[in-house]
Amino acid sequence: MDTAAEIPGTDEAKSSPHIQLRTFRFDSLDQVSEAAKAAGNSCDDIHNALYKKPSTRQYYLVLNNADCNELDFSRVCNVLAEYAAKLPNEYAKGGLLQRTL
Numbered sequence: 001m002d003t004a005a006e007i008p009g010t011d012e013a014k015s016s017p018h019i020q021l022r023t024f025r026f027d028s029l030d031q032v033s034e035a036a037k038a039a040g041n042s043c044d045d046i047h048n049a050l051y052k053k054p055s056t057r058q059y060y061l062v063l064n065n066a067d068c069n070e071l072d073f074s075r076v077c078n079v080l081a082e083y084a085a086k087l088p089n090e091y092a093k094g095g096l097l098q099r100t101l
Contacts, residue, residue: 019066022077023083026059035061035083042079043072060087 026032032050034095051060061084065073076084 001022018070019064020070020073021089022063023087023089024061024080026084028057029059029082032059032061035080038081038083039076041094043068043075046073046076063098
């Protein structure tokens with residue numbers, strides 16, 4: 001009767017990750033490279049896409065934690081925040097980023 005799926009906070013309840021998107025804006029490709037080096041191999045399962053806005057020469061990195069645990073994803077985001085500006089999540093939703101760049 002008390003299965004792990006029914007009890008909040010148990011291991012099985014934690015195993016289904018909440019999908020999160022994070023967007024970071026970099027002023028140069030060198031900053032992107034430095035941030036990638038600093039993040040290292042913290043979580044190889046983070047899905048990402050890098051976009052360049054030609055008019056401003058800025059780079060936008062969008063991360064998705066679909067296959068990464070939340071703790072590792074949070075660690076990577078904290079490292080990236082030291083090198084880039086974190087943008088509101090709405091910026092990456094629904095392909096808005098692809099349409100505006």
